[in-house]
Amino acid sequence: METIPFNKPFLCGKEFAYIEDAVVNKLKISGNGEYSQWCQKFFEERFGIHKALLTTSCTDALEMAAILIDIQPGDEVIVPSFTFVSTANAFVLRGARIVFADSCVDFPNIDPVDVARKITKRTRAIVVVHYAGVVCDMHAVQALAEANRLVVIEDAAQAVDSQFDGRYAGSIGDLSAFSFHETKNVIAGEGGLLGINNPKYEARAEIIWEKGTNRSAFSRGELAKYSWIDIGSSFLPSEVTAAFLRAQLERIETIQNRRKEIWNNYYGLLKRLEERGLLALPQIPPLAEQNGHMFFIMMPDPQTRDELKNYMGKRGISAVTHYLPLESSPFAEKHPELIERMMCPNSLHFSQCLMRLPLFFALTQKEIETIVDTIESFYDS
Ligand SMILES: *Cc1c(COP(=O)(O)O)cnc(C)c1O
Numbered sequence: 001m002e003t004i005p006f007n008k009p010f011l012c013g014k015e016f017a018y019i020e021d022a023v024v025n026k027l028k029i030s031g032n033g034e035y036s037q038w039c040q041k042f043f044e045e046r047f048g049i050h051k052a053l054l055t056t057s058c059t060d061a062l063e064m065a066a067i068l069i070d071i072q073p074g075d076e077v078i079v080p081s082f083t084f085v086s087t088a089n090a091f092v093l094r095g096a097r098i099v100f101a102d103s104c105v106d107f108p109n110i111d112p113v114d115v116a117r118k119i120t121k122r123t124r125a126i127v128v129v130h131y132a133g134v135v136c137d138m139h140a141v142q143a144l145a146e147a148n149r150l151v152v153i154e155d156a157a158q159a160v161d162s163q164f165d166g167r168y169a170g171s172i173g174d175l176s177a178f179s180f181h182e183t184k185n186v187i188a189g190e191g192g193l194l195g196i197n198n199p200k201y202e203a204r205a206e207i208i209w210e211k212g213t214n215r216s217a218f219s220r221g222e223l224a225k226y227s228w229i230d231i232g233s234s235f236l237p238s239e240v241t242a243a244f245l246r247a248q249l250e251r252i253e254t255i256q257n258r259r260k261e262i263w264n265n266y267y268g269l270l271k272r273l274e275e276r277g278l279l280a281l282p283q284i285p286p287l288a289e290q291n292g293h294m295f296f297i298m299m300p301d302p303q304t305r306d307e308l309k310n311y312m313g314k315r316g317i318s319a320v321t322h323y324l325p326l327e328s329s330p331f332a333e334k335h336p337e338l339i340e341r342m343m344c345p346n347s348l349h350f351s352q353c354l355m356r357l358p359l360f361f362a363l364t365q366k367e368i369e370t371i372v373d374t375i376e377s378f379y380d381s
């Protein structure tokens with residue numbers, strides 16, 4: 001039986017040549033070398049991010065963000081219920097109390113109306129996640145943040161090259177975080193990036209990034225020696241990671257075009273099933289321009305979703321569900337002092353009825369047709 005995996009990492013071709021160059025020619029394989037700086041400049045220039053710092057993961061970039069905004073025990077941070085654990089964990093590590101906000105009714109992204117309801121005197125920050133590379137309603141989020149003097153952090157792990165009303169994901173909030181994990185559009189195995197748009201965080205970010213020292217300024221020749229001046233950790237990836245990433249970023253247009261083409265093909269072929277009322281296709285809000293990161297379908301009820309998933313699995317097609325609402329996690333149950341456990345019904349609905357279809361660069365038109373035919377045969381059987 002031919003099988004179709006959910007994801008296959010895509011190699012652009014120059015990854016190994018660049019790694020060899022970093023190791024053999026540049027003789028600089030620790031962090032913050034030429035390849036890292038090339039990648040950072042790419043994010044600053046192409047996406048309009050004020051200052052970019054490569055990190056070892058998106059999780060690390062979020063942890064840097066929590067340190068940078070100086071979260072103190074008891075501060076409240078509003079986080080979507082429907083997201084990956086790192087979005088919340090980064091702030092829990094600093095002692096924050098997490099208040100989960102629900103998804104919109106028609107899309108998994110955070111609902112600004114629910115965010116507004118959850119702001120208190122102790123709220124410090126709103127963290128948004130651009131689910132499936134579809135940017136949240138940043139007009140509404142920024143307006144709430146301004147009115148209540150809150151920091152906005154974008155978890156743009158899935159949203160490289162996505163846009164909202166003409167601006168790139170990761171360039172809008174005070175801070176933002178990207179991921180180059182092998183399941184994202186642009187990859188480096190593990191890797192991430194912190195975007196700093198509010199210049200007031202720029203100087204301290206470099207220090208936290210370099211283990212709490214001012215080594216970055218020292219490397220630029222601004223200081224005679226470097227010393228310990230703040231808290232920090234080892235957030236820089238090596239040049240090996242950055243060299244791999246550069247090869248990917250140079251081909252970003254090719255990657256995005258193919259992924260969006262696959263996304264559109266799915267949409268076109270599944271439309272007739274939606275018209276028969278069998279499933280619902282993603283509804284992309286008008287101001288958001290998505291990046292082909294993910295294709296998901298919404299099934300009418302949890303049981304049908306699970307049956308279809310098993311039906312496809314038996315036919316060699318790996319379709320997968322996604323997040324469980326974080327307020328229902330074992331960690332949240334054990335730590336009522338850290339987690340506000342108000343239920344989020346829309347998040348639960350996406351958790352129970354959403355299913356993601358295989359989407360990767362090398363997925364062929366024939367495989368897309370096989371996947372759609374299999375979904376159709378499920379209903380006809
Ligand atoms: C992938 C992902 C992360 C984690 O990224 P890492 O680079 O693996 O740390 C965080 N948030 C979201 C929304 C993600 O999709």
